[in-house]
Amino acid sequence: MTRIPATERRAALIDAALRVVSRNGLAQATTRAIVAEAGMSLASFHYAFASRDELVDELITTVISREQQAVLPDLIPGQTLHEILEAGLLRYFEHLRADPEHEQAMLELTQYALRSPERHPLAAAQYARYTELAAHALDVAAEHSGVRWRSPVDRVARVLVAFTDGLTLTWLVDRDDDAARAVAAAAADALTRMADTR
Amino acid sequence: MTRIPATERRAALIDAALRVVSRNGLAQATTRAIVAEAGMSLASFHYAFASRDELVDELITTVISREQQAVLPDLIPGQTLHEILEAGLLRYFEHLRADPEHEQAMLELTQYALRSPERHPLAAAQYARYTELAAHALDVAAEHSGVRWRSPVDRVARVLVAFTDGLTLTWLVDRDDDAARAVAAAAADALTRMADTR
DNA sequence: ACCGAAGTGGGACAGTTGTCCCAGTCGGAT
DNA sequence: ATCCGACTGGGACAACTGTCCCACTTCGGT
Numbered sequence: 334m335t336r337i338p339a340t341e342r343r344a345a346l347i348d349a350a351l352r353v354v355s356r357n358g359l360a361q362a363t364t365r366a367i368v369a370e371a372g373m374s375l376a377s378f379h380y381a382f383a384s385r386d387e388l389v390d391e392l393i394t395t396v397i398s399r400e401q402q403a404v405l406p407d408l409i410p411g412q413t414l415h416e417i418l419e420a421g422l423l424r425y426f427e428h429l430r431a432d433p434e435h436e437q438a439m440l441e442l443t444q445y446a447l448r449s450p451e452r453h454p455l456a457a458a459q460y461a462r463y464t465e466l467a468a469h470a471l472d473v474a475a476e477h478s479g480v481r482w483r484s485p486v487d488r489v490a491r492v493l494v495a496f497t498d499g500l501t502l503t504w505l506v507d508r509d510d511d512a513a514r515a516v517a518a519a520a521a522d523a524l525t526r527m528a529d530t531r
Numbered sequence: 532m533t534r535i536p537a538t539e540r541r542a543a544l545i546d547a548a549l550r551v552v553s554r555n556g557l558a559q560a561t562t563r564a565i566v567a568e569a570g571m572s573l574a575s576f577h578y579a580f581a582s583r584d585e586l587v588d589e590l591i592t593t594v595i596s597r598e599q600q601a602v603l604p605d606l607i608p609g610q611t612l613h614e615i616l617e618a619g620l621l622r623y624f625e626h627l628r629a630d631p632e633h634e635q636a637m638l639e640l641t642q643y644a645l646r647s648p649e650r651h652p653l654a655a656a657q658y659a660r661y662t663e664l665a666a667h668a669l670d671v672a673a674e675h676s677g678v679r680w681r682s683p684v685d686r687v688a689r690v691l692v693a694f695t696d697g698l699t700l701t702w703l704v705d706r707d708d709d710a711a712r713a714v715a716a717a718a719a720d721a722l723t724r725m726a727d728t729r
Numbered sequence: 730a731c732c733g734a735a736g737t738g739g740g741a742c743a744g745t746t747g748t749c750c751c752a753g754t755c756g757g758a759t
Numbered sequence: 760a761t762c763c764g765a766c767t768g769g770g771a772c773a774a775c776t777g778t779c780c781c782a783c784t785t786c787g788g789t
Binding site for chain 1: 555556558635638639641642645646654655657658659682686689690692693694695696697698700701703704705707710711713714717718720721722724725
């Protein structure tokens with residue numbers, strides 16, 4: 334096996350772990366399964382990480398920092414706020430449909446973090462990041478459509494995150510596309526009413 | 532140990548399992564942990580259930596059938612639809628605050644069911660039940676406030692379930708009561724706009 | 730009283746999992 | 760070229776898990 338420095342192995346193992354978690358769930362993401370996915374030997378795992386817990390913790394933080402802006406739609410001049418928001422939510426939905434396993438993995442990692450007091454902050458950080466991304470999208474949307482949020486944008490963003498989460502979880506269960514689109518429309522509606530025309 | 536018929540043991544084990552899952556998570560709900568919680572010996576477990584999987588499957592179906600109407604608020608004459616819906620959502624939120632571990636357990640069971648094709652229907656049934664309960668609450672609310680849902684009530688209910696789920700998940704993470712109430716208000720707003728005054 | 734079926738207890742087993750050890754090997758600085 | 764530390768492979772270990780077995784006890788119907 335070609336020699337790889339420990340830092341690169343850490344990255345490779347985290348990538349492999351994310352694939353395993355997405356494909357088979359966190360419970361199946363054993364050290365051996367991760368190592369097999371990465372094409373390494375078991376010893377390399379504990380050379381790169383002190384423990385499986387350390388890997389999972391780092392997986393969560395990595396995955397948070399990678400989280401991209403998926404909600405921002407193309408902005409078209411003259412669009413109303415409602416149109417922008419709904420388009421953004423639908424874009425998120427397409428992202429979800431394209432890679433449901435990824436969102437499912439995120440959900441599982443959150444639940445896992447929620448289960449122990451010392452990991453709870455990881456879950457909180459994950460959602461803080463979601464909220465941050467949502468707030469940015471809402472800023473852009475308000476700017477573009479010339480409105481002003483009645484509450485602080487973080488508060489509105491927090492509502493958007495909740496709606497997005499609900500859309501995700503329910504769709505993962507019933508895979509009802511039309512229902513998900515109805516949720517997007519209703520959410521856009523609610524959010525629109527949290528803004529005043531300037 | 533006093534003798535208990537197998538059917539009662541099944542019920543006792545399921546209750547114990549739900550407590551263990553709520554307290555420590557599904558991953559910690561081993562046969563030994565469940566049996567200890569129920570105060571039985573390990574042999575009793577496999578006398579009552581063929582396997583742990585069978586127990587978990589039955590736990591899910593049991594828990595679905597027990598699911599109560601938590602969203603229906605007290606109806607006060609003259610209340611607007613928006614007021615009824617927001618009060619209902621806030622009542623659900625109080626229910627969540629009173630026993631967060633229970634909702635967390637539900638979420639974990641859903642995720643678990645989502646992970647294998649043969650169990651997916653269990654998750655679907657769980658959400659079908661949620662939707663059913665929500666639809667009933669929406670029927671009552673519309674009746675009481677003299678409005679008519681523009682879409683079939685099941686569709687509106689599906690949206691309500693998504694909003695409730697989002698409220699739950701995000702609150703479980705950040706425990707921000709005010710944010711959750713804002714979500715409830717926004718959700719009530721969106722739902723209200725899905726009805727026409729008759 | 731008795732007898733078969735139902736229920737119980739403890740121990741055992743094999744498979745899996747996280748972790749560790751150790752002997753070896755490679756690569757780059759000297 | 761050599762040598763030290765970084766890396767690798769394979770095997771091992773103990774803990775845990777689901778499951779099973781078997782000898783035993785209790786109960787309800789006869």
